[in-house]
Amino acid sequence: MRRDFHSKVYQRPHMSQAGTVLIVEDSPIIRRLIRDQVKKLGYEAREAENGAEALVEMDKSLPDCVILDLMMPVMSGPELLEKMQASSVLRDVPVIVVTALSDMDKIVYCIDHGAVDYMQKPFRAQIFRARLNSCIERKKLHDREMELQRQLVDHNALLKERVDKQVREITGAQMSTIFAMCKLAESRDEDTGNHIDRTREICYLLAKRLLEKPNPAEPPPPEDLPENIRTAAPLHDIGKVAISDTLLQKPAKLTPEEFETMKTHTTAGYALLADVDRLHPGNAFIRMGKEIALNHHEKWDGTGYPNSLSGYDIPLSARIMALADVYDALTHERCYKPAMLHEEAMRIILDGRGRHFDPYLVDLFVELERDIIDLTKQMDAGTEKKHSARRETPGEF
Numbered sequence: 094m095r096r097d098f099h100s101k102v103y104q105r106p107h108m109s110q111a112g113t114v115l116i117v118e119d120s121p122i123i124r125r126l127i128r129d130q131v132k133k134l135g136y137e138a139r140e141a142e143n144g145a146e147a148l149v150e151m152d153k154s155l156p157d158c159v160i161l162d163l164m165m166p167v168m169s170g171p172e173l174l175e176k177m178q179a180s181s182v183l184r185d186v187p188v189i190v191v192t193a194l195s196d197m198d199k200i201v202y203c204i205d206h207g208a209v210d211y212m213q214k215p216f217r218a219q220i221f222r223a224r225l226n227s228c229i230e231r232k233k234l235h236d237r238e239m240e241l242q243r244q245l246v247d248h249n250a251l252l253k254e255r256v257d258k259q260v261r262e263i264t265g266a267q268m269s270t271i272f273a274m275c276k277l278a279e280s281r282d283e284d285t286g287n288h289i290d291r292t293r294e295i296c297y298l299l300a301k302r303l304l305e306k307p308n309p310a311e312p313p314p315p316e317d318l319p320e321n322i323r324t325a326a327p328l329h330d331i332g333k334v335a336i337s338d339t340l341l342q343k344p345a346k347l348t349p350e351e352f353e354t355m356k357t358h359t360t361a362g363y364a365l366l367a368d369v370d371r372l373h374p375g376n377a378f379i380r381m382g383k384e385i386a387l388n389h390h391e392k393w394d395g396t397g398y399p400n401s402l403s404g405y406d407i408p409l410s411a412r413i414m415a416l417a418d419v420y421d422a423l424t425h426e427r428c429y430k431p432a433m434l435h436e437e438a439m440r441i442i443l444d445g446r447g448r449h450f451d452p453y454l455v456d457l458f459v460e461l462e463r464d465i466i467d468l469t470k471q472m473d474a475g476t477e478k479k480h481s482a483r484r485e486t487p488g489e490f
């Protein structure tokens with residue numbers, strides 16, 4: 094015997110089946126009929142006369158299932174389906190299409206556009222119950238899966254935050270040690286008065302400008318170049334810890350032999366940082382520190398040391414460092430020379446364009462001239478100058 098909506102076959106579902114059903118149907122009679130049966134199944138029923146009203150209803154809160162008529166004024170069932178598919182929020186709400194038509198083409202169209210099931214009017218009770226229950230169970234499983242995924246993402250984010258914090262703490266401790274060594278090397282060497290701090294900030298400015306305006310002649314720099322060079326720049330003269338005080342503080346010009354020894358601060362710095370890199374691999378700034386320590390006295394035309402590299406064979410970080418290092422040395426007082434005026438230092442920098450320095454970086458340096466002057470003034474303010482014996486080193490800044 095055929096059972097319809099008035100059949101006693103409907104039973105109140107288990108509490109876990111409770112959910113909300115949005116009935117989108119223009120006929121008040123059919124709407125009421127469906128609503129009564131939805132309620133008999135223990136679900137909450139909400140109603141809309143057409144697709145446009147359904148959108149308003151779903152904007153208030155999402156149902157667990159939509160029972161959708163096809164032929165309606167204002168906005169038809171297929172039109173509503175298209176809009177739901179286009180919405181990242183509504184796409185996951187399951188839709189059961191109902192139609193009085195035996196129009197399989199329309200049903201296929203709706204299935205292709207996101208409907209999960211269909212029923213033909215008049216409904217058979219068992220089919221209505223089975224399909225609605227199945228649809229809502231599937232929606233609940235989907236919601237549960239989404240919730241678990243959200244929890245997993247939150248958990249992973251929390252885990253990553255904890256790991257990052259630990260890495261930051263370890264890296265911070267390592268950097269404090271390394272930075273202290275750099276300061277020690279600097280303090281033994283000369284009256285440089287915050288040379289390390291100024292040069293790292295000039296490197297940072299240049300690297301940031303290079304990111305905004307990359308050199309077309311070489312691959313674009315990595316996004317983290319400014320931060321990494323700011324951290325790595327203080328390592329440039331770390332190799333001076335291996336140079337004796339006698340040599341570092343010699344108040345006279347170095348002999349050629351002594352200068353050869355002085356040049357080894359590049360390779361000594363590289364070797365020291367290579368050891369750190371081996372023990373703690375994966376630190377981008379240590380890798381960059383190695384490049385800078387080894388290559389910051391190389392020159393664009395190949396007349397530098399220790400390896401007489403030229404042009405783009407010199408790592409970018411070291412080319413940036415060379416400019417910052419020389420400019421800062423020129424514009425600050427040493428016991429063997431007064432501080433040079435900015436304009437005079439710029440003439441020397443420009444004269445070294447394409448000889449000592451990367452020409453593209455010199456052009457950026459000129460563009461940043463005002464910023465560099467301001468930065469230097471700001472950092473010099475309040476810096477107490479020290480005076481100590483200092484020798485002039487050939488080719489050394």
Ligand SMILES: [Fe+2]
Pocket residue numbers: 329330358389390
């Ligand atoms: Fe150096």
